[in-house]
Structure formats: structure tokens, C-alpha cells
Amino acid sequence: MIEVRNLYHAYRGENYVLKGINFSMGKEIVALVGPNGSGKTTLAKHFNGLLKPTKGSVKIDGLDTREHTVAELSRLVGYVFQNPEHMFFEESVFKEVAFGPKNLEKSEDEIRKRVSWALKSVGLEGYEERAPYSLSGGEKQRLAIACVLSMKPKYLILDEPTTGLDAKAEKRVVETIRSLKDNGHGILLITHDMNLVLELAERVVLLYKGEKVYDGPVEPFFDIALERYSLETPELLKLAKKLGVSFVRSTDELIASISGGVL
Amino acid sequence: MIHTFYRENDSFLHSLDPRAKIVGSTSALAIILLFNDPIITGSLLVSVLILGRLFGKISIREQLRLLKPLIPLVLFTIILWPVIYKPRLEGFMFGVSFALRLLTLGLVTFILLMTTPQRELIQGFVKLGLPYEFGLTISIGLRYIPTLYILTRNIMDAQRSRGWEMEKGNIVVRTRKMSAVMIPLLVASLKTAHELSIALESRAFGAGKRRTFLHDIKMGKKDYITIVTSLVLLGVALYLRYGFGFGHINVYG
Incomplete structure (x- = not known):
């Protein structure tokens, strides 16, 4: 369980960018949303110890992040950064994925097992000898997830995982995230993409100017006036409302509700 | 996100023509390089800090903060000099002097960048x-x-x-x-x-040979005064250094 209690954070003694955040999450998909500068990344960076609380506390499965290094916490929380290329420096996909378990001082046999499992989990089996920089945008994103996954963390933080991807690549990343959830990972999605929230999230946390303004299920979240927070209601939901359907998650659901009730 | 050193303000340095500031900074850099006596280099650093505060409206704290990234290089210089130069005390003094020079050179450059878009x-x-x-x-x-x-x-x-x-x-x-x-x-x-x-x-x-500028710059009275003053100061420094050997300790002698 990730537990955040009364968290405040200020960079170099400046104003607080996080103000009294209380939050907890388990093995679920939580979408962390909010406009630029609302504190999403600052909050997420507390979960693997990249940032330490100015006030308050962050505990990961009971471990206080202030008392543990990022390397220690990386066994529990994996962080996939927005730009996957910021991770890549090895000449092959295999070596790239093996980097994390090597840092955790795993045996060669264990490293091979982990790399194979992580690549399979993200649908990149057979890519072992490819150069990371030669992959497509979607493949790079999935490789970045595999790099973190090979460390077998319980929780995964994915920062804007679908930004800049084409429809096909986005679909593969969404499928990967779903299968990770099914395998028992807790997933924190940092995103501006409300379609992704609608499609994947089980819970939404909305930050605004460093404060938590919403924390709850997805359906009531879309009843909030999102424009106020520079967010936009997905077209699918707007259409559903015009057709008199209160809430759907996908086009298929919408068709089913219409054909069941009206047509 | 775009990051620049420039800070908007209404100081004397901000109001100067960039040419005057470039000539002034270049003269300052030359003056700094002329002397290696730690007392002179230290005085020059303090003078630049004060001038930056008075004419650029940049607080001393902000100026010192800008110099922070140079600290590893400064420590390296101070530690290395006594190792390669004997007697060690003199080596240490030269290390301090070169470190002060480095800081002053950095500071002049930072002030130019902070006051000029x-x-x-x-x-x-x-x-x-x-x-x-x-x-x-x-x-x-x-x-x-x-x-x-x-x-x-x-x-x-x-x-x-x-x-x-x-x-x-x-x-x-x-x-x-x-x-x-x-x-x-x-x-x-x-x-x-x-x-x-x-x-x-x-x-x-690169399409046209002669570029035009949307906002053209124009030299004024204070710009000419700044250029003349800085060149006179450079001339005085050159005279003191080479005429009297002032502020210079012969390292290799």
C-alpha cells in the first residue's frame, strides 16, 4: 500500500507546490490528473524517493521513503518517465532490460528469467538483440515499462504513457497496462488524456494548484466541470449524454446501451 | 520549457546598449586575467559583486547562488595547486588566486547574461x-x-x-x-x-545576406561613457601591470 499523509513539498524553500495531500492506493489503476503545474509529477516522485517530503510522510508497504534510498525503493515502486529515451544507453534491448536487475545484484540466471518475463509481459519477445533507439515510439514506451518491470516492483508509475503514440501503438500500451493490473500490480497513471482515464482508470485523483480536489470513482469525476482544470470531457461521454446515456467506458458499451434501450 | 539566465529589471545595466555591455564585460575579463595576486583577484571579485548589486540590481545572494555550479572546479583548483607547486603554502595561495579569478570571470559572464536578453x-x-x-x-x-x-x-x-x-x-x-x-x-x-x-x-x-532587425539598437550617451570608462580602466590596469608589475606574482620564476 502507498500511503501519503499530510504531504507538503517545497523546492529549495520556495512556496509549497504540494499542500497537505492525503492519499493511499493499493493494487488498482489510479489516474492522477490535473493541469500543468498542478503537482502531479512532484507527488509521484515522492513514491520512489526521488523527492522527500518537506512535511508529512510517504510510506510504501510500511517503509518510510525518508529512511530509504531510491535504489531500495525501486524494488517496490517502478517509475516509467515520460520520455522513454531518457533511460536508454545500452546497445541491445536485452542489456537495457537487464540493467535494473543487475543493479539489484541478481544472479545471471535470475536476470535472464526476469528479462524474458518482462519482455513477454509487454509483448516484446524476440526483440532482445535489437538496438533500443531503433524501435518505434510505441515499442520504446513498452521497452521502458519492461526496464522497470524487470525489477519486479509492486507498484508502477507511468508518466504520460500514451503521449505522442499513434492509435495502434496506444492500443498496445493500453493492453499492456491492463495485463499488468491483472498480474497484480498497482498502477498510477499520470495523464492529461481523459480518454485513457475513461478507458482504464478505476479511480481518479485530481490535483489543482498543489491540492487534491477530487479522489474517487471515475463516473462522478466526469460530472465535475473539467474545463476549470484545463481538462476536457471525452467526446464519447458528450455523445452518450446527448443520447441520454449517463455513463459508458467504451464505444461498444454505448452501442450496447442504445441498442438495448432505444433501437 | 525555455530557461534563460535573463532577469527582467530596470537597472542601469539593463538599460545599456548590448555593445556597451559586451565591450565592458570583455574589458573586465581582460583586467581579471592581468592579475594573479590573491589580494587583487579577491578585491576584483568583491568589486564585481558590488557593481552587480549597484548597477545590475542583482542581489549579492543571487550572484553567489549563480556561482554555486563552479564550486567543484574551484575546489579542484585550490587542491591541485599545492600538489604541483612547492612550497605548498605559496601553491595554496596561487590556487586561491586562480579560483578567485575563475569565480570573477564566471560572475562577469553571468551578470552580462542576466541583464541582456x-x-x-x-x-x-x-x-x-x-x-x-x-x-x-x-x-x-x-x-x-x-x-x-x-x-x-x-x-x-x-x-x-x-x-x-x-x-x-x-x-x-x-x-x-x-x-x-x-x-x-x-x-x-x-x-x-x-x-x-x-x-x-x-x-x-540564411536566406538573405543582410538581415534586418525588428527592434534595432541605438547607442546613447551613457553607452559611450560606459565604453570609454571601461577602456580607460583596462588601460590603467595594463599600465599598472606592465609598467609597475603591480598585482602579479611570477609563478614560474
């Missing part, structure tokens, strides 16, 4: 006869220092999240570990440079 700086260089391409190159180089710093931190954070610990191991191990940061940094820098060149070309960079 990038556009004006290029314009100043071009009007002084430098080809526009050179002016732009210098300006882009300076402008990307803070961006590269932030990029390096992001990459380090990404690798730390994979259990990478820079602090572990001896110097050889640590140097090897740096490849995890240097390679993504190099790739990102090359990509940025490539994209930047395309962006410049797509906006007709």
Missing part, C-alpha cells in the same frame, strides 16, 4: 562585426546550458529509478556508470540540435 546579445555581437551565425551559435550555446542541466537531472532521476547509484564504487566504476547518463544526454542533445537546425532553416535562416 538573448536577442539583444546576438544583435550586439552582429553590430560589432561578428557574423550573425556566430552570434546565434554563442547565444544558443549559452541558452542551452540551463536546459541541459535540467535534462541531465531528468535522466539521472530516470536511471536512479532503475536502481542506478552513482555514489557506489571507486572512481573507475563511477566513470563507467556515467555512461548511463552521458549516452541518453548525447542522444537528446543531438536530436535537439538536429530539430533546431530544421526549425531555423524552415524559417528561412
Whole structure:
């Protein structure tokens, strides 16, 4: 369980960018949303110890992040950064994925097992000898997830995982995230993409100017006036409302509700 | 996000023509390089700090904060000099002197960048006869220092999240570990440079031989006074240094 209690954070003694955040999450998909500068990344960076609380506390499965290094916490929380290329420096996909378990001082046999499992989990089996920089945008994103996954963390933080991807690549990343959830990972999605929230999230946390303004299920979240927070209601939901359907998650659901009730 | 050193303000230095500031800064840099007596180099550092506060309205604290990234280099200089120069006390004094020089050189450059917008700086260089391409190159180089710093931190954070610990191991191990940061940094820098060149070309960079400027700069009375004053000060410094040997200790004698 990730537990955040009364968290405040200020960079170099400046104003607080996080103000009294209380939050907890388990093995679920939580979408962390909010406009630029609302504190999403600052909050997420507390979960693997990249940032330490100015006030308050962050505990990961009971471990206080202030008392543990990022390397220690990386066994529990994996962080996939927005730009996957910021991770890549090895000449092959295999070596790239093996980097994390090597840092955790795993045996060669264990490293091979982990790399194979992580690549399979993200649908990149057979890519072992490819150069990371030669992959497509979607493949790079999935490789970045595999790099973190090979460390077998319980929780995964994915920062804007679908930004800049084409429809096909986005679909593969969404499928990967779903299968990770099914395998028992807790997933924190940092995103501006409300379609992704609608499609994947089980819970939404909305930050605004460093404060938590919403924390709850997805359906009531879309009843909030999102424009106020520079967010936009997905077209699918707007259409559903015009057709008199209160809430759907996908086009298929919408068709089913219409054909069941009206047509 | 764009990061520059420039800080908006209404100080005397902000109001000067960039050409006057370039001539002034160049004279200051030359004066700093003339002396190696730690008392003189120390006095020059203090003088620049005070001038930056009085004429640039940059607080002493802010100026000292800007010098922070130079601390490793300063410590390296202070430690290395007594090792290679005997007697050790004199070596230490030279180390201090060179470190002070380094800090003052950095400070003059920072003050120029903090009080001159990038556009004006290029314009100043071009009007002084430098080809526009050179002016732009210098300006882009300076402008990307803070961006590269932030990029390096992001990459380090990404690798730390994979259990990478820079602090572990001896110097050889640590140097090897740096490849995890240097390679993504190099790739990102090359990509940025490539994209930047395309962006410049797509906006007709280099199409015309004579560029025009939207906001032209004009020299005024105070700019001429600044240039004359700084050249006179440089002349006085040269005279003191070479006429009387003032402020110079012969290191190799």
C-alpha cells in the first residue's frame, strides 16, 4: 500500500507546490490528473524517493521513503518517465532490460528469467538483440515499462504513457497496462488524456494548484466541470449524454446501451 | 520549457546598449586575467559583486547562488595547486588566486547574461562585426546550458529509478556508470540540435545576406561613457601591470 499523509513539498524553500495531500492506493489503476503545474509529477516522485517530503510522510508497504534510498525503493515502486529515451544507453534491448536487475545484484540466471518475463509481459519477445533507439515510439514506451518491470516492483508509475503514440501503438500500451493490473500490480497513471482515464482508470485523483480536489470513482469525476482544470470531457461521454446515456467506458458499451434501450 | 539566465529589471545595466555591455564585460575579463595576486583577484571579485548589486540590481545572494555550479572546479583548483607547486603554502595561495579569478570571470559572464536578453546579445555581437551565425551559435550555446542541466537531472532521476547509484564504487566504476547518463544526454542533445537546425532553416535562416532587425539598437550617451570608462580602466590596469608589475606574482620564476 502507498500511503501519503499530510504531504507538503517545497523546492529549495520556495512556496509549497504540494499542500497537505492525503492519499493511499493499493493494487488498482489510479489516474492522477490535473493541469500543468498542478503537482502531479512532484507527488509521484515522492513514491520512489526521488523527492522527500518537506512535511508529512510517504510510506510504501510500511517503509518510510525518508529512511530509504531510491535504489531500495525501486524494488517496490517502478517509475516509467515520460520520455522513454531518457533511460536508454545500452546497445541491445536485452542489456537495457537487464540493467535494473543487475543493479539489484541478481544472479545471471535470475536476470535472464526476469528479462524474458518482462519482455513477454509487454509483448516484446524476440526483440532482445535489437538496438533500443531503433524501435518505434510505441515499442520504446513498452521497452521502458519492461526496464522497470524487470525489477519486479509492486507498484508502477507511468508518466504520460500514451503521449505522442499513434492509435495502434496506444492500443498496445493500453493492453499492456491492463495485463499488468491483472498480474497484480498497482498502477498510477499520470495523464492529461481523459480518454485513457475513461478507458482504464478505476479511480481518479485530481490535483489543482498543489491540492487534491477530487479522489474517487471515475463516473462522478466526469460530472465535475473539467474545463476549470484545463481538462476536457471525452467526446464519447458528450455523445452518450446527448443520447441520454449517463455513463459508458467504451464505444461498444454505448452501442450496447442504445441498442438495448432505444433501437 | 525555455530557461534563460535573463532577469527582467530596470537597472542601469539593463538599460545599456548590448555593445556597451559586451565591450565592458570583455574589458573586465581582460583586467581579471592581468592579475594573479590573491589580494587583487579577491578585491576584483568583491568589486564585481558590488557593481552587480549597484548597477545590475542583482542581489549579492543571487550572484553567489549563480556561482554555486563552479564550486567543484574551484575546489579542484585550490587542491591541485599545492600538489604541483612547492612550497605548498605559496601553491595554496596561487590556487586561491586562480579560483578567485575563475569565480570573477564566471560572475562577469553571468551578470552580462542576466541583464541582456538573448536577442539583444546576438544583435550586439552582429553590430560589432561578428557574423550573425556566430552570434546565434554563442547565444544558443549559452541558452542551452540551463536546459541541459535540467535534462541531465531528468535522466539521472530516470536511471536512479532503475536502481542506478552513482555514489557506489571507486572512481573507475563511477566513470563507467556515467555512461548511463552521458549516452541518453548525447542522444537528446543531438536530436535537439538536429530539430533546431530544421526549425531555423524552415524559417528561412540564411536566406538573405543582410538581415534586418525588428527592434534595432541605438547607442546613447551613457553607452559611450560606459565604453570609454571601461577602456580607460583596462588601460590603467595594463599600465599598472606592465609598467609597475603591480598585482602579479611570477609563478614560474
